[in-house]
Amino acid sequence: MSAHSRAAWTHKATRETEGGFIQPEFVSDNERMRIVIIGGGIGGLSSALALRRAGFEPEVFEQAPALLDVGAAIAVWPNAMRVLARLGVGEAVSEKSGQIKQARWMAWDGRVLNSFALPDEDAPAVALHRADLQGVLRASLPPESIHLGKHFDSFTSTPASVSASFADGTVVEGDALIAADGLHSRVRAQLLGDGEPVYRGYTVWRGIASIKHPALPPLTATEVYGDGQRFGIGPVGMNRTGWWATANEPENVPESASEHQEKLLRLFAGWHAPVNELIRATPSANILRNAAYDRPPAARWDVEAVTLLGDAAHPMTPNLGQGGCMAIEDAAILARCFEKYGHVSRALRSYEAHRRARTATVSRYSLRYGAVGQWQTSRALRLRSALLSTIPASVGRRLLRLVFDYDAYSINL
Numbered sequence: 001m002s003a004h005s006r007a008a009w010t011h012k013a014t015r016e017t018e019g020g021f022i023q024p025e026f027v028s029d030n031e032r033m034r035i036v037i038i039g040g041g042i043g044g045l046s047s048a049l050a051l052r053r054a055g056f057e058p059e060v061f062e063q064a065p066a067l068l069d070v071g072a073a074i075a076v077w078p079n080a081m082r083v084l085a086r087l088g089v090g091e092a093v094s095e096k097s098g099q100i101k102q103a104r105w106m107a108w109d110g111r112v113l114n115s116f117a118l119p120d121e122d123a124p125a126v127a128l129h130r131a132d133l134q135g136v137l138r139a140s141l142p143p144e145s146i147h148l149g150k151h152f153d154s155f156t157s158t159p160a161s162v163s164a165s166f167a168d169g170t171v172v173e174g175d176a177l178i179a180a181d182g183l184h185s186r187v188r189a190q191l192l193g194d195g196e197p198v199y200r201g202y203t204v205w206r207g208i209a210s211i212k213h214p215a216l217p218p219l220t221a222t223e224v225y226g227d228g229q230r231f232g233i234g235p236v237g238m239n240r241t242g243w244w245a246t247a248n249e250p251e252n253v254p255e256s257a258s259e260h261q262e263k264l265l266r267l268f269a270g271w272h273a274p275v276n277e278l279i280r281a282t283p284s285a286n287i288l289r290n291a292a293y294d295r296p297p298a299a300r301w302d303v304e305a306v307t308l309l310g311d312a313a314h315p316m317t318p319n320l321g322q323g324g325c326m327a328i329e330d331a332a333i334l335a336r337c338f339e340k341y342g343h344v345s346r347a348l349r350s351y352e353a354h355r356r357a358r359t360a361t362v363s364r365y366s367l368r369y370g371a372v373g374q375w376q377t378s379r380a381l382r383l384r385s386a387l388l389s390t391i392p393a394s395v396g397r398r399l400l401r402l403v404f405d406y407d408a409y410s411i412n413l
Helices: 003-007 042-053 080-086 092-095 129-139 184-191 256-267 275-280 323-341 344-373 378-390 393-404
Strands: 009-016 021-030 035-038 059-060 071-075 103-108 112-117 126-131 152-158 163-168 171-174 178-180 198-209 218-224 229-235 242-246 288-294 305-307
Touching: 035 042, 035 163, 042 323, 059 171, 071 080, 071 129, 071 242, 071 323, 080 092, 080 218, 080 393, 092 126, 112 378, 112 393, 126 129, 126 229, 152 184, 152 275, 163 178, 171 378, 178 184, 178 344, 184 305, 198 275, 198 344, 218 378, 229 256, 229 275, 242 256, 242 275, 256 275, 288 305, 288 344, 305 344, 323 344, 344 378
Parallel strands: 035 059, 035 178, 103 218, 178 305
Antiparallel strands: 009 021, 071 126, 103 112, 152 163, 163 171, 198 242, 198 288, 218 229, 229 242
16 A cells, blocks of 8 residues: 555544444545446456555446356466466466467478477466456456446546446546547547557457367467468367467458358368367357457547556557457556556556557567568568578567566556
């Protein structure tokens, strides 16, 4: 607890003790500050948990009528697992995850281009079903602090307060509003009005298969390269394998859920095992399809008492598996800034100042890595194979440390 929080206790009510004495209860400034979070995904729930650990009582407003068991695999790399451990949920997340200790790059025909051990860290690298991670976070929050079926409509703000209006007529007053409402954030649209995200030329499919194929080495994340296509594979715990696939195609190509599996089997016909086996083991309706989008870094994320977090602030292509991790880092830094400064404007300015460069760098790395992965001319394919085959393991680990070593609780605010 910060010096500000320790000193700021105010009379709240009275209660009768066992001995019959009337004793006042007290509430801290943290508890009195009203923080409204829009969005009940990984970023919103992580923010709520981090803020509660710092002594605040935030409220989460999610548009879905229920937090359903949907989604595919999500990687939680050491930089994010450090945060989850500090929030008291690291062990619960690990229990539902598959651990990753090795990485390898392969060609579509099964040739191993390179492999290396991940750098040693004080936190593990894991992958799990997104719904499992969301479930762990939600179970750590008071049920009454999460409000479902609340479709955000608009906000009004001053430097000292904010009012959020919802489609059902609900109006919520707060001292600060945190927008964690994703890639197509309605809060961002009102706050910044900077248009739509940028399509990067390829589509991403994701799935989880209830099999562990003998061709897959344990504890290993694999990325397979082809002509404008990629296929990623990794353990996600509980005898399941997570996978993702990409292919270059125009934006907004129509495709129904019933077509996903058949289309992927065509796209990846002839690829080495277990690519097609994993696709076949995943019902078409359970395969998620999203276009690859991001945004150029914004000049600012906040106005008055409103700020952005996670994909609402800095959406990035999925190539490094860091989108959710960046949101978890955001949550930790945001909570620390509120705890240190207490004052909304100072907290939000500090949060943005500490997160803008970090997230822009990771987003840029992800964009470039994905662009190389989607190369498809003959000359580019030969160059990529040569590059991936000759990168020393020590260099690969050093590059990963640039992302993995970040500790959101050690950053000097």
